[in-house]
Amino acid sequence: MLFNSLSFLLFAVVFVTIYFLLKGRVRIAWCLLGSYFFYGWWDSRFLLLIIFSTLLDFFLGKRIHAETDIKKRKLLLWCSVFANLGTLAFFKYCNFFIESFSAVLQQVGLSASISTLEIILPVGISFYTFQSMSYTIDIYRKKLEPEKQLIRFATYIAFWPQLVAGPIVRAGHLLPQLRIDQRFDPGNLVIGLSFILWGFFKKVVIADNLGLYVDQCWLEHELSTSLTVWLAVFFFSIQIYCDFSGYSSIAIGFAKILGFDFPRNFASPYFAKGFSEFWRRWHISLSSWLRDYLYIPLGGNRHGRFRTGINLTITMLLGGLWHGASWTFVAWGGLHALYLIGERVLSRVPGFSKISLPSWLVNPLKISTVFALVSFAWIFFRSPSFEIAVNLIERMLDWEEWRPELIRNKLWAVKGLGLVGILVVLELVNQRLPLHNLALRSPLFRMLAFASLLWLISFFGSFGSNSFIYFQF
Amino acid sequence: MNRFLQRGLWCLLFAGIVLGGDRIGGAALSKLMEGADFRYSRLYTERAGGKILIAGNSRGLSFFEPHIAEATGYSTTNLSYNGLPLVVASVLLQDHIDQYGNPEVLLLEVSMLDARMSESLLPAFTAYARHSPRLTKLLRDRCPKDFYASELSHLYRYNSQVFQRALHHRNRSDKDWLATNPLSAELQESVAEWKLEFAIDPEAIEALSELSKYCRRKGVRLELVTAPYYPPFVDNLANLSELQNAAGQAAGLPVRDFSLEVKGPENFADYQHLNQAGARKFVEALIAENVLPVSTE
Numbered sequence: 001m002l003f004n005s006l007s008f009l010l011f012a013v014v015f016v017t018i019y020f021l022l023k024g025r026v027r028i029a030w031c032l033l034g035s036y037f038f039y040g041w042w043d044s045r046f047l048l049l050i051i052f053s054t055l056l057d058f059f060l061g062k063r064i065h066a067e068t069d070i071k072k073r074k075l076l077l078w079c080s081v082f083a084n085l086g087t088l089a090f091f092k093y094c095n096f097f098i099e100s101f102s103a104v105l106q107q108v109g110l111s112a113s114i115s116t117l118e119i120i121l122p123v124g125i126s127f128y129t130f131q132s133m134s135y136t137i138d139i140y141r142k143k144l145e146p147e148k149q150l151i152r153f154a155t156y157i158a159f160w161p162q163l164v165a166g167p168i169v170r171a172g173h174l175l176p177q178l179r180i181d182q183r184f185d186p187g188n189l190v191i192g193l194s195f196i197l198w199g200f201f202k203k204v205v206i207a208d209n210l211g212l213y214v215d216q217c218w219l220e221h222e223l224s225t226s227l228t229v230w231l232a233v234f235f236f237s238i239q240i241y242c243d244f245s246g247y248s249s250i251a252i253g254f255a256k257i258l259g260f261d262f263p264r265n266f267a268s269p270y271f272a273k274g275f276s277e278f279w280r281r282w283h284i285s286l287s288s289w290l291r292d293y294l295y296i297p298l299g300g301n302r303h304g305r306f307r308t309g310i311n312l313t314i315t316m317l318l319g320g321l322w323h324g325a326s327w328t329f330v331a332w333g334g335l336h337a338l339y340l341i342g343e344r345v346l347s348r349v350p351g352f353s354k355i356s357l358p359s360w361l362v363n364p365l366k367i368s369t370v371f372a373l374v375s376f377a378w379i380f381f382r383s384p385s386f387e388i389a390v391n392l393i394e395r396m397l398d399w400e401e402w403r404p405e406l407i408r409n410k411l412w413a414v415k416g417l418g419l420v421g422i423l424v425v426l427e428l429v430n431q432r433l434p435l436h437n438l439a440l441r442s443p444l445f446r447m448l449a450f451a452s453l454l455w456l457i458s459f460f461g462s463f464g465s466n467s468f469i470y471f472q473f
Numbered sequence: 474m475n476r477f478l479q480r481g482l483w484c485l486l487f488a489g490i491v492l493g494g495d496r497i498g499g500a501a502l503s504k505l506m507e508g509a510d511f512r513y514s515r516l517y518t519e520r521a522g523g524k525i526l527i528a529g530n531s532r533g534l535s536f537f538e539p540h541i542a543e544a545t546g547y548s549t550t551n552l553s554y555n556g557l558p559l560v561v562a563s564v565l566l567q568d569h570i571d572q573y574g575n576p577e578v579l580l581l582e583v584s585m586l587d588a589r590m591s592e593s594l595l596p597a598f599t600a601y602a603r604h605s606p607r608l609t610k611l612l613r614d615r616c617p618k619d620f621y622a623s624e625l626s627h628l629y630r631y632n633s634q635v636f637q638r639a640l641h642h643r644n645r646s647d648k649d650w651l652a653t654n655p656l657s658a659e660l661q662e663s664v665a666e667w668k669l670e671f672a673i674d675p676e677a678i679e680a681l682s683e684l685s686k687y688c689r690r691k692g693v694r695l696e697l698v699t700a701p702y703y704p705p706f707v708d709n710l711a712n713l714s715e716l717q718n719a720a721g722q723a724a725g726l727p728v729r730d731f732s733l734e735v736k737g738p739e740n741f742a743d744y745q746h747l748n749q750a751g752a753r754k755f756v757e758a759l760i761a762e763n764v765l766p767v768s769t770e
Contacts, residue, residue: 186480222663406654411637443483451491455498459628 001041003250004204004463011038015160016257020184028178031155038160039123046122049087054154056083057132061139061146061153073140080136088129091122096325124164126322130289132157135171137293144172152178161251161258165244167265167285174260182259187440192257194436194446197453199249200461206423207243208462210235213412218382220408221392226401228408229392235416236382237375238423241270244283268431270374273366275339278374290319308344313337328380328389335377419460499627506600506631511642512552513635516565517604522573523550525765528562529582531555532700532745536580536759537752538648544756546768547577551648554635556594559585559677560615563684564607570691577766578694580759583720583728584745586681588674597633599623652742653749656703661738664703669745670711678723685724696764697721697728701735701755706744734758 001008015034022030040047060080067073089097135156138144147153156174217224217232224232248265255262269281279287295315301308313334320333383389395401407413439446507518515521524547527536533553541549552565562585570576595612596619602609612620623630630636638647688695697720702710717728735741735758740751747755759765 223660411634411641415637447483447487447490451487451494454491455494455628458495458626459498459502459632461632463622 001038003247004200007041011041012254016254019258023181025149025151027181028149028151028155031160031178032151032158035155035158035160035163039158039163042123046125049091049122049125050128050158051154053084053087053129053132054150054157056080057136057157058147058150058153061136064136064139065146077136077140081133084129084133088125091125093321093325100327127166127168128157128163130286130322131168131170134168134289134293138171147171147175159255161254161260162262165247165251166283167248167251167262168289169262169285173263177260180259185259188256188259190439190446191436192253192255193450194439195249195253195256197253197450197457198430198435199246199251199253201426201453201457202242202246202249202423204461204463205456206419207239207246208464209412209419209460210239210242210416212462213409213416214239214382216409216412218388218392221388221395224392224395224408225403225406226395226398227404227406228413229395231407231413231416233375233379233392233396235420237270237371237378238420240378240381241266242423268427270371271367271431272370273363275336275343275370275373278370279336279340286319286322290315290322294318305344309341312340316340323381326384328383328386331386331389332377332381335373335380339373339377422456495626495628499630502628502631502636505643506636506639509639509643510646511639512550512554512647513565513598513601514639514642516550516552516569516572517601519572521550521569523548524577525549525580526566526569526576526578527551527553527580527582528557528566528585529553529580529700530557530585530587532584533557533582534651535700535747535752535755536582537651537749537756540749540753540756541765544760544767545765546770547766550576553582554594554638557585558595559674559684560611560680561595561598561608563680563687564605564611566684567687568605568607570687570693575691575693578696578764579688580696580698580764581681581684582700583697583717584671584699586671586673586677586716586720588672588677594635596620596623597635599630600633600636600639602630649749651749651752652746654742655748655750656738656741656743660743664705664709664744667706667744668709668711669706671713671716673712673716673719678719681720681723685726695724695726697724697726698759698764699728699730699732701740701747701751702732703738703741703744704733704736707732709744729762729764731755731758731762 001011011034015030019027019030019034036047036050039050057080060076064073064076064080067076135144135153139146147156152175155178156169156171159169159174162169214232214236217228221229245266252262252265263285265283265285267281267284269278272278272281295311298311298314299307300311316333316337317330318333320329320331320336323329323332379392380386380389383392435449439449507514512521523538525541525545527533527538527541527549528551529536530553533551534555536549536551536553538549538551541547550569552562552569562581566579570579596616598608599612599619602612602620602623609620612623685695687693699713699717707713713732717730721728735747735751735754740747740754742748756765760767
């Protein structure tokens with residue numbers, strides 16, 4: 001079920017109303033039922049996968065906690081990790097591995113006709129798998145007590161606001177909140193609505209409109225001229241941010257109305273002045289997951305510069321692969337690894353960090369550089385193949401076509417630039433004076449802000465029921 | 474005051490602000506759109522009325538108004554638009570004829586029977602719906618969600634590329650809306666790689682049949698035309714003759730085929746679209762074949 005659909009709006013109204021009429025375990029059961037209905041709306045067969053993941057980690061979590069033998073504890077943990085990653089690998093990476101293996105065989109001169117399988121990728125599998133895995137790992141690390149009630153644990157895994165595209169909420173954060181009967185709070189409703197409206201604005205006004213231009217450019221990449229591609233790459237950087245952060249915002253908003261606090265998933269990432277900072281601001285729930293469950297266990301930065309570089313590379317490559325079963329995602333992760341390593345190397349160059357320039361000059365320069373390099377990496381992320389990515393880069397460098405009159409779809413381009421302008425102003429304002437804080441304080445401001453967002457959505461919104469980009473991951 | 478009542482009043486006030494702002498914004502945008510020098514704004518504000526009336530999709534733009542007016546001596550109204558569905562074109566043409574009287578000739582480019590893209594543009598015409606009962610009925614029947622959404626929110630009526638195009642032509646004429654660049658060397662080389670198969674739209678066939686009957690009833694001369702394609706590309710059109718036959722049968726008229734009439738890459742912006750230089754040659758051909766009348770005055 002898409003957040004930006006009429007069926008979801010109906011679902012949300014019915015769900016929230018009944019939710020506040022119930023209490024205790026019945027309410028939790030309602031949450032679970034609603035969440036399975038929400039997911040099953042897309043394809044009910046894949047509910048079995050979520051149920052499998054839930055049952056597996058619920059019982060393994062209990063066993064890990066009860067077990068005192070370190071070796072057995074470890075064995076049980078590996079069972080959980082292998083089962084979760086095995087399921088993910090089968091549904092998401094099976095064909096990727098087959099194709100890659102086949103390509104390697106062909107490279108060494110062996111003709112291989114290995115056929116791929118027809119596998120449907122279950123929506124949100126990467127999100128709930130990571131969420132479920134973090135539960136058993138945290139119990140193994142003795143950071144978390146296992147949940148006693150299966151129904152509550154099942155709700156934690158499948159909770160609909162964040163089920164299909166995050167944020168990835170850790171068990172230690174959400175389970176305690178699920179143990180409390182949240183009361184209806186008008187303040188939460190105001191904060192929740194401000195997050196939801198802001199999220200819808202980002203999704204249907206900015207992301208979906210820019211998507212029209214971007215999709216056209218990538219679809220007809222052979223006909224796209226240099227400036228068209230530059231614009232499309234710029235637009236895609238904004239599109240993916242607004243699409244994903246819009247979803248997160250809507251999820252956080254609905255959770256807030258229900259009385260739950262979800263962690264922030266984006267913190268104006270394109271205002272980052274470095275790549276480490278970018279990753280502390282972008283998809284925070286995933287980057288912190290990768291940091292805590294992959295980078296630090298690999299050794300983090302504790303074993304010298306070389307090992308740190310290796311650990312960063314492994315983390316970012318796997319982070320890239322998490323997004324999708326394609327080498328272009330690996331390349332995207334690899335580029336970010338390079339950026340992070342480059343940043344560390346530069347910061348240690350004697351004299352480099354001592355160059356003192358006024359901050360009004362240095363900060364915009366740093367922000368622009370980070371944005372430009374992040375945008376460059378997005379080309380690989382967005383492209384279905386390396387050939388298309390390379391073709392687009394070649395087109396960008398074709399200076400003979402660097403003429404404004406050759407820009408394609410000028411009307412969309414102008415509209416897109418205008419919308420980006422509106423977004424930047426609103427982001428800057430929202431950064432200093434958060435909308436939900438002001439909305440809570442002043443009823444008049446609240447009404448005007450909400451009305452303005454509704455007007456903007458009505459006048460600029462794209463209502464083609466466009467799916468969220470991160471659903472495919 | 475009771476808290477419940479207070480909240481209720483706030484909600485009412487909020488609804489009032491949202492609706493009031495929406496109506497004020499909608500009225501302002503309507504004024505902007507009606508004043509634009511854009512084809513449909515002119516059509517519905519008594520500023521059209523060409524004696525040569527044209528409709529088509531993006532290929533219909535190659536019936537270049539300034540050249541036609543210059544060569545024939547007749548005022549010309551071209552109602553073509555990128556991806557214009559025939560069901561909408563039919564409504565616009567009938568509205569034009571009802572409002573301004575019979576033209577000397579009505580030209581229709583037959584690639585409009587192609588179903589691709591047609592649905593996506595339909596809701597964009599909610600912007601002009603209140604000017605035309607025919608358009609209102611069409612939108613209510615064909616895209617009820619968008620129609621009723623545009624009734625609920627007047628701002629939503631103007632949330633379309635047609636309105637943005639009108640805004641673009643607020644203070645500049647849209648009559649020169651045709652590319653000037655020649656076909657690039659790259660496109661010339663890769664012509665064999667591009668194929669096209671028309672998806673003939675049964676609803677467009679029906680609309681054409683209705684339009685043809687309307688023209689007969691009104692005594693309007695209707696001409697069905699296939700505008701030029703880049704000649705090496707014509708072989709890549711899988712079913713052009715099928716499309717022409719379908720159009721001919723629906724209207725009970727022959728289709729005048731100019732698909733190979735203009736040659737040379739200097740006359741085309743891409744495989745399917747003439748540029749301004751090519752459009753001039755096309756007009757000459759239309760006159761030579763008596764498709765376009767020439768004023769004797």
